[in-house]
Amino acid sequence: MPIINESADTSTITAPTNIDQLKSRVDSIAGHTLATLAHSINVNVPEDLRREKGWVGQLIEKLLGATAGNKPEPDFVNLGIELKTIPVNSKGNPTESTYVCVVPLSNIKGLHWQNSIVKQKLQTVLWVPIEADKNIMLKDRRVGQGIFWQPDEKISAQLEKDYNEFIDRIALGQVEKITADQGNILQIRPKAANASVLTEGIGEEGQMIRTLPRGFYLRPAITKQIISDWRDNLLE
Numbered sequence: 235m236p237i238i239n240e241s242a243d244t245s246t247i248t249a250p251t252n253i254d255q256l257k258s259r260v261d262s263i264a265g266h267t268l269a270t271l272a273h274s275i276n277v278n279v280p281e282d283l284r285r286e287k288g289w290v291g292q293l294i295e296k297l298l299g300a301t302a303g304n305k306p307e308p309d310f311v312n313l314g315i316e317l318k319t320i321p322v323n324s325k326g327n328p329t330e331s332t333y334v335c336v337v338p339l340s341n342i343k344g345l346h347w348q349n350s351i352v353k354q355k356l357q358t359v360l361w362v363p364i365e366a367d368k369n370i371m372l373k374d375r376r377v378g379q380g381i382f383w384q385p386d387e388k389i390s391a392q393l394e395k396d397y398n399e400f401i402d403r404i405a406l407g408q409v410e411k412i413t414a415d416q417g418n419i420l421q422i423r424p425k426a427a428n429a430s431v432l433t434e435g436i437g438e439e440g441q442m443i444r445t446l447p448r449g450f451y452l453r454p455a456i457t458k459q460i461i462s463d464w465r466d467n468l469l470e
Contacts, residue, residue: 321366
């Protein structure tokens with residue numbers, strides 16, 4: 235059954251106080267359709283995600299009691315756990331990159347991996363797979379089993395390498411030369427509603443320029459690996 239059945243008021247869904255409570259909530263939504271879960275808390279399901287791109291993630295946040303919203307901290311602040319929904323195809327493989335956080339394009343003095351928001355958000359991640367087959371109506375798409383994950387030493391080292399290289403390039407005024415092809419695990423891509431949304435960045439001569447906001451993203455290959463490793467562990 236959906237985790238919320240005593241009230242349709244989402245304000246009563248408080249943040250989980252410990253990992254066991256969060257795990258119980260995660261288990262309780264697995265296998266249910268988005269319609270079933272949305273209706274359990276009186277949330278309407280849109281016909282599609284063209285104008286509601288963040289709707290699925292927001293629904294899962296409400297159901298599990300995530301509290302950070304858009305703040306630069308893990309979604310379950312008191313537990314230090316970040317929540318990420320992953321659209322997956324019929325084979326269970328991720329269909330797109332995973333957004334992590336906004337890229338700092340100015341005021342980056344003293345910024346490095348150890349004090350970065352990226353490191354903070356990726357210390358412990360709860361991945362929640364969501365069916366994304368275009369042949370399945372949004373309301374009928376199911377939620378998969380959540381996966382709790384922490385990066386191992388190899389992945390942590392690669393994330394640090396990618397991050398520091400990107401920050402160095404931004405500091406050198408090369409933000410406009412950064413492409414989505416760069417970075418092994420982490421990548422930088424524009425993140426704006428349209429090309430007219432601009433923010434401050436550092437130019438090649440050290441001057442301030444107007445440029446598109448950017449976001450840090452994890453490549454689909456790493457989330458595919460996370461899901462694959464989880465499946466392998468189940469079979470052991």
